Amino acid sequence: MSDKKQFMFLNRRAPYGTIYAWESLEVVLIAAAFEQAVSLAFIDDGVYQLVTGQDTTGIGMKNFSPTYKTLGDYEVRHMYVDKDSLEARGLSVDDLVVVPWEDWETEETVDNIVEVVDSAKLAELLEESDVVFSF
Amino acid sequence: MKFAIQVNEGPYQHQASDSAYQFTKAALEKGHECFRVFFYHDGVLNGTRLTTPPQDDRNIVNNWVELAEKYDLDLVVCVAAAQRRGIVDEGEAERNGKDATNIAPRFRISGLGQLIEAAIQCDKLVVFGD
Amino acid sequence: MSDLHTVNKSPFEKNSLDTCLRLSKAGSSILLYEDGVYAALAGTSASEKITGALADRKVYVLEPDFRARGLKADRLIEGVEMVDYAGFVDLVDACSKVQAWV
Numbered sequence: 001m002s003d004k005k006q007f008m009f010l011n012r013r014a015p016y017g018t019i020y021a022w023e024s025l026e027v028v029l030i031a032a033a034f035e036q037a038v039s040l041a042f043i044d045d046g047v048y049q050l051v052t053g054q055d056t057t058g059i060g061m062k063n064f065s066p067t068y069k070t071l072g073d074y075e076v077r078h079m080y081v082d083k084d085s086l087e088a089r090g091l092s093v094d095d096l097v098v099v100p101w102e103d104w105e106t107e108e109t110v111d112n113i114v115e116v117v118d119s120a121k122l123a124e125l126l127e128e129s130d131v132v133f134s135f
Numbered sequence: 136m137k138f139a140i141q142v143n144e145g146p147y148q149h150q151a152s153d154s155a156y157q158f159t160k161a162a163l164e165k166g167h168e169c170f171r172v173f174f175y176h177d178g179v180l181n182g183t184r185l186t187t188p189p190q191d192d193r194n195i196v197n198n199w200v201e202l203a204e205k206y207d208l209d210l211v212v213c214v215a216a217a218q219r220r221g222i223v224d225e226g227e228a229e230r231n232g233k234d235a236t237n238i239a240p241r242f243r244i245s246g247l248g249q250l251i252e253a254a255i256q257c258d259k260l261v262v263f264g265d
Numbered sequence: 266m267s268d269l270h271t272v273n274k275s276p277f278e279k280n281s282l283d284t285c286l287r288l289s290k291a292g293s294s295i296l297l298y299e300d301g302v303y304a305a306l307a308g309t310s311a312s313e314k315i316t317g318a319l320a321d322r323k324v325y326v327l328e329p330d331f332r333a334r335g336l337k338a339d340r341l342i343e344g345v346e347m348v349d350y351a352g353f354v355d356l357v358d359a360c361s362k363v364q365a366w367v
Contacts, residue, residue: 005254005255007254010364012284012366019176020143020176023175023176023215023216026215026247027175027247027250027251030246030247030248030251031251033248033251034248034251034252034255036251036255043284043288044280044284082288084287119287119288122288123287123288123289123290124290126268126288126364127267127268127290127293129362130362131254131260131362132260132362132363132364132365133141133254133260133262134143134262134264134364134365134366134367135143135175135176135262135264135367136357136358138357143367150273150299150300151273151299151367154273154298154299157329157350158350158353158354160350161349161350161351161353161354162354162357164351165351165354165355167354167358259357259358259360259362259363260362260363261271261357261363261365262363262365262367263273263365263367264273264365264367265367
């Protein structure tokens with residue numbers, strides 16, 4: 001097997017209206033077991049996946065949003081949010097989940113791996129990745 | 136060059152399955168290796184042998200099967216997505232108490248790890264979706 | 266080597282092309298296929314997006330999809346190159362990776 005690859009999971013769809021967000025998350029959880037460098041990018045309606053206060057009791061669907069908060073435990077190191085997409089939807093980082101991260105070996109901790117980035121930075125990050133998964 | 140192909144949509148509703156098939160066929164004809172075609176989301180519906188399109192339409196499922204026979208292509212249907220959408224092989228039928236199977240020949244049902252493994256092993260991942 | 270971006274949505278229906286153009290870097294390539302091919306036509310409200318991209322990126326259109334939709338080669342934006350499926354494979358072969366804006 002080759003060295004660690006930089007995996008980037010592209011999330012561009014809102015939750016519940018379609019299953020893409022939920023099944024994409026399932027792939028991320030599995031990817032953790034393969035010891036690759038996993039990052040997520042939330043672009044366009046994908047930013048709605050991270051909004052707090054989701055309540056699905058009235059629609060009979062599973063609320064999978066709490067899972068995002070645990071991604072730090074699944075070896076996910078970065079969750080990038082596209083600034084333009086966020087602002088276009090009248091949202092700010094305060095509307096989004098907080099995802100803590102801890103390295104069990106070095107005990108290094110990060111309070112929140114959710115990071116708002118501008119287009120130039122995001123383009124850079126996408127280009128630096130080895131594999132981009134789209135769902 | 137070693138390719139992995141991911142198909143996110145079912146046949147007929149979207150062009151994604153046709154595009155993925157045409158791409159995979161062209162890649163194989165050019166002598167590239169297609170390590171695996173991984174069917175996810177509604178893409179798992181590419182793997183039912185019960186598909187019966189009208190005679191004057193293409194049979195996408197059979198197209199995959201024929202390509203797999205010719206090139207020994209690995210066609211993998213995601214188990215979690217397949218269970219949701221009723222794509223069943225003998226193992227799944229037994230495990231979940233179902234009275235029938237519908238998996239097409241040459242397709243196999245397996246876990247999401249097969250997609251991750253393909254992405255690690257291959258030079259390129261090409262995604263077809265909506 | 267640089268990335269290949271694939272866009273399969275009409276620019277009149279979805280913002281996939283806009284996001285792709287905003288987040289693709291100079292020197293990368295863009296392949297328009299399926300309903301994405303409508304973006305390759307001159308004289309539309311979306312044409313300027315492609316002519317702008319051509320300044321620092323290469324733009325390709327998948328000919329089988331273009332022809333299937335009754336589009337005419339003389340309406341193709343100047344600088345956009347036609348490829349067939351074998352050409353699509355060559356683009357993937359030549360790029361460092363594929364970013365699919367599905």
